[in-house]
Amino acid sequence: MEPSKLIQEYFRDANLPHIWCPGCSHGIVTRAITKAIDELGMDKDNTVIVSGIGCSSRAPGYMAFNTVHTTHGRAIAFATGIKMSKPELDVIVITGDGDASAIGGNHLIHAARRNIDLTVIVFNNNIYGMTGGQYSPTTPTDAFGTTAPYGNIDQPFDILKLAEGAGATYTARGTAYHTKQLISYISKAIKHKGFSIVDAISVCPTYYGRRNKSGSGVQMMVWLKDNYVDVKVYDKLPEEKRAGKFVYGEFYEQERPEYTAEYQKIIDRLRGEV
Amino acid sequence: MSDQKQLVLKREWCKGCGICVAFCPTKVLIMDTDYKCTIANIDACIKCGLCELRCPDYAIYLKEAQDEQ
Numbered sequence: 557m558e559p560s561k562l563i564q565e566y567f568r569d570a571n572l573p574h575i576w577c578p579g580c581s582h583g584i585v586t587r588a589i590t591k592a593i594d595e596l597g598m599d600k601d602n603t604v605i606v607s608g609i610g611c612s613s614r615a616p617g618y619m620a621f622n623t624v625h626t627t628h629g630r631a632i633a634f635a636t637g638i639k640m641s642k643p644e645l646d647v648i649v650i651t652g653d654g655d656a657s658a659i660g661g662n663h664l665i666h667a668a669r670r671n672i673d674l675t676v677i678v679f680n681n682n683i684y685g686m687t688g689g690q691y692s693p694t695t696p697t698d699a700f701g702t703t704a705p706y707g708n709i710d711q712p713f714d715i716l717k718l719a720e721g722a723g724a725t726y727t728a729r730g731t732a733y734h735t736k737q738l739i740s741y742i743s744k745a746i747k748h749k750g751f752s753i754v755d756a757i758s759v760c761p762t763y764y765g766r767r768n769k770s771g772s773g774v775q776m777m778v779w780l781k782d783n784y785v786d787v788k789v790y791d792k793l794p795e796e797k798r799a800g801k802f803v804y805g806e807f808y809e810q811e812r813p814e815y816t817a818e819y820q821k822i823i824d825r826l827r828g829e830v
Numbered sequence: 831m832s833d834q835k836q837l838v839l840k841r842e843w844c845k846g847c848g849i850c851v852a853f854c855p856t857k858v859l860i861m862d863t864d865y866k867c868t869i870a871n872i873d874a875c876i877k878c879g880l881c882e883l884r885c886p887d888y889a890i891y892l893k894e895a896q897d898e899q
């Protein structure tokens with residue numbers, strides 16, 4: 557049986573099935589990205605997908621675009637180089653919560669500060685999946701990881717607040733369960749001129765799930781369904797109903813000078829002067 | 831329009847996570863004895879595409895009628 561049209565068009569389907577565990581959400585988020593690209597009618601040859609290292613960062617290996625699988629934490633640095641050399645390219649970064657906010661945190665904040673026109677999709681499963689379940693900067697306080705056998709005492713980052721504080725001009729959060737909304741945020745993020753970031757909440761049943769007794773991929777998806785609320789609904793909820801809820805939705809959108817366009821102005825100015 | 835779509839299972843890609851079964855609104859799908867998805871009640875299918883949207887393994891999808899021509 558052949559795969560769907562979408563998969564045939566946007567995936568290197570000879571490499572499928574992928575390596576992700578049963579119930580891992582990374583496959584859902586990867587398909588969501590291709591669905592957004594399809595709806596936008598983007599040119600595959602003009603699109604570059606860059607990743608770091610992690611289970612999430614394996615996604616571009618399955619995607620039929622110009623793809624670069626780089627080193628841990630450095631996806632945004634490579635993507636910056638690609639975008640600077642050819643600003644007409646659409647550059648999308650696929651990264652994990654560890655890749656983006658731990659080892660790659662500095663690249664994240666400085667790319668946001670520059671407002672370079674990249675679209676960053678963080679496959680946020682609150683754990684280092686690939687290396688066996690070490691806690692990440694988005695692991696909730698009191699959750700368990702192989703490096704937090706007695707519970708995590710750290711406070712987690714809200715990656716979107718971090719990016720907004722640093723200068724990102726579009727931020728949104730979707731979940732693997734709320735897939736249609738996720739696709740629409742990815743689409744908005746790609747269209748946005750400037751640094752855009754989507755925190756895509758994914759689940760890792762194998763490492764986060766087992767350690768935290770969260771159950772199967774299905775049970776973790778049910779948890780997303782029951783605990784994530786659209787920010788527009790959340791804002792209208794009385795205080796007592798907000799407790800313990802998590803929010804998805806669009807959080808920030810602004811126009812600000814974009815880095816490669818500003819750089820081009822310098823080139824144009826100097827060329828005009830010689 | 832939508833009833834021209836056909837639900838297709840690519841069983842060899844199914845890893846048996848059960849997500850499609852859990853979230854199908856009309857209970858079209860079941861897990862079989864090999865713990866893989868099986869289309870058990872196609873008459874109930876409303877062609878909503880939620881299984882395709884959330885299948886992490888791209889093993890189930892709605893095929894457009896014109897795809898076959």
Ligand SMILES: Cc1ncc(C[n+]2csc(CCOP(=O)(O)OP(=O)(O)O)c2C)c(N)n1
Pocket residue numbers: 609610611612613628651652653654655656679681683684685686687692
């Ligand atoms: C420089 C370097 N340090 C550490 C590692 C080991 N390592 C590989 S993946 C990973 C974490 C991945 O976590 P995340 O980015 O959240 O991706 P996930 O696997 O959860 O999708 C680490 C620490 C590495 N490959 N390179």
Ligand code: SF4
Pocket residue numbers: 575576577579580581582611612681685686759760761762763764
């Ligand atoms: S270890 Fe976790 S993140 Fe990696 S493929 Fe398995 S479920 Fe997905």
Ligand SMILES: [Mg+2]
Pocket residue numbers: 610652653654679680681682683684685692
């Ligand atoms: Mg992770």
